[in-house]
Amino acid sequence: xxxxxxxxxxxxxxxxxxxxxxxxxxxxxxxxxxxxxxxxxxxxxxxxxxxxxxxxxxxxxxxxxxxxxxxxxxxxxxxxxxxxxxxxxxxxxxxxxxxxxxxxxxxxxxxxxxxxxxxxxxxxxxxxxxxxxxxxxxxxxxxxxxxxxxxxxxxxxxxxxxxxxxxxxxxxxxxxxxxxxxxxxxxxxxxxxxxxxxxxxxxxxxxxxxxxxxxxxxxxxxxxxxxxxxxxxxxxxxxxxxxxxxxxxxxxxxxxxxxxxxxxxxxxxxxxxxxxxxxxxxxxxxxxxxxxxxxxxxxxxxxxxxxxxxxxxxxxxxxxxxxxxxxxxxxxxxxxxxxxxxxxxxxxxxxxxxxxxxxxxxxxxxxxxxxxxxxxxxxxxxxxxxxxxxxxxxxxxxx
Amino acid sequence: xxxxxxxxxxxxxxxxxxxxxxxxxxxxxxxxxxxxxxxxxxxxxxxxxxxxxxxxxxxxxxxxxxxxxxxxxxxxxxxxxxxxxxxxxxxxxxxxxxxxxxxxxxxxxxxxxxxxxxxxxxxxxxxxxxxxxxxxxxxxxxxxxxxxxxxxxxxxxxxxxxxxxxxxxxxxxxxxxxxxxxxxxxxxxxxxxxxxxxxxxxxxxxxxxxxxxxxxxxxxxxxxxxxxxxxxxxxxxxxxxxxxxxxxxxxxxxxxxxxxxxx
Numbered sequence: 001x002x003x004x005x006x007x008x009x010x011x012x013x014x015x016x017x018x019x020x021x022x023x024x025x026x027x028x029x030x031x032x033x034x035x036x037x038x039x040x041x042x043x044x045x046x047x048x049x050x051x052x053x054x055x056x057x058x059x060x061x062x063x064x065x066x067x068x069x070x071x072x073x074x075x076x077x078x079x080x081x082x083x084x085x086x087x088x089x090x091x092x093x094x095x096x097x098x099x100x101x102x103x104x105x106x107x108x109x110x111x112x113x114x115x116x117x118x119x120x121x122x123x124x125x126x127x128x129x130x131x132x133x134x135x136x137x138x139x140x141x142x143x144x145x146x147x148x149x150x151x152x153x154x155x156x157x158x159x160x161x162x163x164x165x166x167x168x169x170x171x172x173x174x175x176x177x178x179x180x181x182x183x184x185x186x187x188x189x190x191x192x193x194x195x196x197x198x199x200x201x202x203x204x205x206x207x208x209x210x211x212x213x214x215x216x217x218x219x220x221x222x223x224x225x226x227x228x229x230x231x232x233x234x235x236x237x238x239x240x241x242x243x244x245x246x247x248x249x250x251x252x253x254x255x256x257x258x259x260x261x262x263x264x265x266x267x268x269x270x271x272x273x274x275x276x277x278x279x280x281x282x283x284x285x286x287x288x289x290x291x292x293x294x295x296x297x298x299x300x301x302x303x304x305x306x307x308x309x310x311x312x313x314x315x316x317x318x319x320x321x322x323x324x325x326x327x328x329x330x331x332x333x334x335x336x337x338x339x340x341x342x343x344x345x346x347x348x349x350x351x352x353x354x355x356x357x358x359x360x361x362x363x364x365x366x367x368x369x370x371x372x373x374x375x376x377x378x379x380x381x382x383x384x385x386x387x388x389x390x391x392x393x394x395x396x397x398x399x
Numbered sequence: 400x401x402x403x404x405x406x407x408x409x410x411x412x413x414x415x416x417x418x419x420x421x422x423x424x425x426x427x428x429x430x431x432x433x434x435x436x437x438x439x440x441x442x443x444x445x446x447x448x449x450x451x452x453x454x455x456x457x458x459x460x461x462x463x464x465x466x467x468x469x470x471x472x473x474x475x476x477x478x479x480x481x482x483x484x485x486x487x488x489x490x491x492x493x494x495x496x497x498x499x500x501x502x503x504x505x506x507x508x509x510x511x512x513x514x515x516x517x518x519x520x521x522x523x524x525x526x527x528x529x530x531x532x533x534x535x536x537x538x539x540x541x542x543x544x545x546x547x548x549x550x551x552x553x554x555x556x557x558x559x560x561x562x563x564x565x566x567x568x569x570x571x572x573x574x575x576x577x578x579x580x581x582x583x584x585x586x587x588x589x590x591x592x593x594x595x596x597x598x599x600x601x602x603x604x605x606x607x608x609x610x611x612x613x614x615x616x617x618x619x620x621x622x623x624x625x626x627x628x629x630x631x632x633x634x635x636x637x638x639x640x641x642x643x644x645x646x647x648x649x650x651x652x653x654x655x656x657x658x659x660x661x662x
Contacts, residue, residue, distance in 0.1 A: 002489055002618050021628060023426040037462035041490030041618040042625045044423075059619055079563075142529070142539055167561045171541045174526040178497060178533035183622030186493075186524035200626060206521055207412035210424060213626040257538035258570045261556065266564030273562055279662075303662060321544075321581060322564055327412075327520065328435075328580045336661045346413045353634060357661050359652065361642075372634040375655050379642020387649035392662065395653055 002041045003056050007031050010053040016045035021210065059218050069159040069220035071106055072098040075149065076121055077164055078111040085276050086164030088124050088233035090226060093191060094162060095125035095234075100193045106130060106158065110148045112138035115246065122242035124233065129244045136251050139263070140168045143256045146175040151249045153180065158221045160199050162191070165225035166275075173225055183216030185224040187331070189354065199224070207327060207350040228275045229333050230354075266320035268297075274306045274323055279336045282308035282325050282352070286341015286362060286381060290318040295385050296340055302392055308332075310342050326351035340381050344369025361385070400453035400552070401510040402444040404477065405500050405531065406437040408461055408468035409521040417630040433468040436516025438475075438585035439578040443546060444514050445476040446583065451548055454478045456507070460488055460499050466601075473596035474588030481507075485605040490618025493526040498620060500527070501534030502611045503604060512555075513575040517542050525577070532575035540568050542579040 010031045017025040017032060024038035025045060046054045074094040076087030091107055098105035107126035109118055111133065118129040132148045149172070153161065161176075163169040165187040177184035190202030194215075199222040201214040216222040267273055274280050281300040287293060293307070300307050309319035311326050325332055327347040337355035342348060344360070344367055352358070353372055360373035361381045370376040377384055408431050416425045433441075444455040457472040459465050460483040469480045483503055491499065504513065513535070518525035525541070532539035542560035549555070556569040560579050588596075606616060613619055638655065642648040656662045 002486070018421045019423055021424045021426075036486045036489065037464065039489055042628065044625075044628065047627065056618070058624070059614070084562075142541075146533075167542060167559075170525050171529060171539075174493070174497075174529035175533045175539070177494065177526070177622075178530040181494075181622065183492065183494065184526060185623060186522075186526055204631065205523065205628075206410070206415050206424060207523075208631060209412070209415050209417050210628050211631050212628045214623050215626050216623050219622045258540060258568050260566050261569055262567040263561070264564045264566065275562065320564070321560065322562070327523075336656070350412075353631075357656070357659060358634075359656075370639055371636045373639070374637040375652055376636065376639040377642045377648050377652060378639065379645060379648060383645040384642050384648055387645045388652060391646075391649045391653040395657060395662070 003034060003036065003039060003054065005032075005034055006053045006055075009051050011051050013050060015048045015050070016054065019044040019048045061217050066220055069157045071104045071158045072101065072160040073106045073108055073153075073158040073162070073221070074126075075108045075110070075161065075163040075169070076117075077166060077168060078109065078114050078117065081111075081113060083117050083120065084164065084166065085233070086166060086226070086228045087121070089228065089231045090162050090164065091121055091124040091126050092234045093226070093231040097160065097191060097193055097199070098127075101159070101197060103159065104128060108149070108152060109133075110137055110145060115244070118244045120236070122244070123236040123238050123240050125237075125240070127242050129242065131244060131246050132249050133246065134249070134251060136253065136256065139260045141256050141258050141260065142172045142175055143258065144251050145172045146179065147251050147255060148249050149176050150179055152247060153221060161221040161223045163223070163225045165227045169225050173223060177223055182219050182221065182223050185214045185216070188224045188226045189230050189333075191224065191226070198222070207346060208353055227331065227333065266322045268307055268320075268323065271300065272304070272306045274308045274325055274330050274332050277304075277306035278334055279303045279305035279338075280308045280325070280332060280334045280355075281305045281338045281340065282310065282342060283313060283340045284310040284342030285312050287313065292382070293318060295382065296338075299338070299385055299389055302389060310348050339369050339373070340385070342369055343367045344372065400447060400451050400512060400548075402447060402453065402455045402512045402514060403504055403507070403510050404437070404440050404444045404455060404457045404472070404514050405527070406441065406457050406459050406468055406472055406516070407434045407519045408432070408459065408465040409434045409519050412520045419630070419633075422630045431464065431467060433471045434516050434519045436518060436520070436578055436580070437468075438516075439580065439582050440514040440516045441472045441475050441477060442583045442585040443578055444512070447512070447546070447548065451552060453511070456481065458483065458500065458503060460484070460491070460496060469601060470596055471588060473599050473601070474592040475586055476592060477599075479600040480602070482601060482603050483609065484603055487606040487613065488617050490621060491616065492621035492623045493522075493524050493530055494622050495616055495620035497527045497530035497534055499609065499611060499616050500531050502609050504535060509573075511572045513537070513573070515575065515577045517577040517579050528575060528577040535575065537573050537575055538570050539575045539577070540570060541577045543576045544579050544581040546576065546582070
């Protein structure tokens with residue numbers, strides 16, 4: 001099985017126990033020993049070993065088969081007839097990857113009465129748009145979307161398929177991966193092409209404590225879901241041209257085994273979602289009373305920001321679950337994040353620490369949130385925010 | 400109803416630290432726990448069994464020490480457990496994990512529900528549930544916050560969390576659910592539960608007993624591989640000022656944000 005350790009070759013340098021993330025290697029005399037119950041065969045030790053004493057048995061790559069797959073595909077999710085912003089982000093990033101590979105960028109539109117959105121995707125950077133437009137695809141269902149995407153992939157053989165790490169993207173992409181025997185990496189925050197033309201899929205794990213780079217070396221397409229708001233869309237180029245192809249895919253109602261009876265909106269009326277907004281104003285326990293949320297709402301309204309909440313205030317029902325930021329809620333990376341009366345526990349930080357700029361206002365000078373804030377104000381948020389609103393209004397009026 | 404709950408033992412992520420010299424996780428002293436979303440799944444299964452009759456079978460794939468997670472689920476009230484344990488399962492990614500779980504479930508006869516946690520807090524992929532549903536050939540309802548079984552016991556309707564709120568979804572059993580926060584408040588095992596757990600059936604299954612081909616399990620069955628791991632760029636605290644004069648503090652902040660082009 002898996003790991004082979006050649007004790008005679010080992011020079012006892014003790015590098016491998018240092019790089020093991022799983023506490024599976026320990027000193028054994030002047031050499032080491034492995035605890036295979038803890039080992040997950042990640043290969044860190046193999047890479048660091050200067051004398052090749054550690055070998056991990058891996059699958060063999062079928063180069064000829066992999067060479068049959070070309071082009072970068074991005075699934076551009078629609079919602080109630082409009083594009084989600086993640087679609088434009090994926091086209092922008094996908095363009096870069098396709099250029100590196102010297103291949104085409106194909107955008108995928110699945111839904112009903114959405115063909116009109118295709119042109120925008122070409123202006124954003126797609127060479128081609130594949131459109132599957134059917135009444136049965138109007139509302140997202142796992143089964144119908146899985147059939148649509150697998151039916152597109154199978155005959156056309158793309159090398160890369162990217163989807164947004166949205167509720168729907170993360171719901172049906174594993175289904176596609178399982179059905180087609182493909183590797184899938186969740187919630188990526190970085191994507192690059194390596195020297196072997198493979199997609200390096202970078203993602204945080206262990207609550208953001210570690211970053212892992214994942215490859216899918218053996219199968220094509222290489223699939224990944226991508227965290228919204230990480231890659232910013234480029235400027236639209238309305239002079240770009242491209243091909244739009246309508247594809248008819250047979251989906252029978254009996255193949256769709258779930259039925260959407262009702263859709264309920266819980267977000268805050270007229271405000272962006274926390275994932276999509278460039279600025280998020282997030283409140284914690286320091287806000288004290290739900291009626292006090294008017295203050296952050298006023299600030300958010302001024303900045304065209306979304307309103308977020310930490311776990312405690314969402315658990316209290318002061319804000320709907322859609323607005324919860326943190327490990328058990330949403331993971332976001334806006335350009336600007338306000339933490340108001342939030343202490344900044346690890347679980348909260350896991351959901352927002354990759355924000356570009358973090359501003360914290362908290363009474364407690366020792367609150368952990370200040371350790372990750374670019375600008376911290378120690379003080380009473382009920383005094384600071386009204387002043388902040390006045391200052392911003394002043395700056396805006398001078399522009 | 401026969402309800403199967405796949406569970407995972409995870410490190411208490413909030414207590415994991417990174418060794419800044421080597422860039423690796425410090426695992427010493429970090430407790431292993433039953434994945435919190437799996438606790439919700441176990442609780443829901445127990446409540447449904449108590450309301451509709453039947454049995455709850457928990458299963459895990461993992462090293463011998465993962466038994467602690469099984470004991471917890473049994474002490475909460477699950478009826479029996481299966482432990483898929485073999486060094487040959489090591490290195491499995493989500494695909495190989497789901498495949499292995501599916502192989503075992505397919506040997507266990509007909510069932511009504513599979514309930515998973517929506518994701519494990521160590522990997523945070525949320526992929527094993529849907530992949531398992533696909534291997535089992537059954538529909539899925541992900542990120543579920545509320546579950547109702549129809550009077551005839553043949554259908555389910557559930558509230559599925561979406562980016563905008565939730566949707567109400569109906570399907571015919573068997574179905575795989577993934578449990579989101581808010582579905583229930585998992586119980587703490589009491590002394591009686593812990594005593595009873597020791598008498599419940601717990602079956603160990605290795606790769607041979609499972610009968611899965613070796614190129615479909617563990618690292619050999621995994622289409623993904625880890626290229627490398629490293630600690631994130633650690634964020635450092637920047638400017639920190641006192642708001643003795645709130646107006647002055649607000650002014651400084653706005654200057655900072657304007658300079659950064661953030662507003």
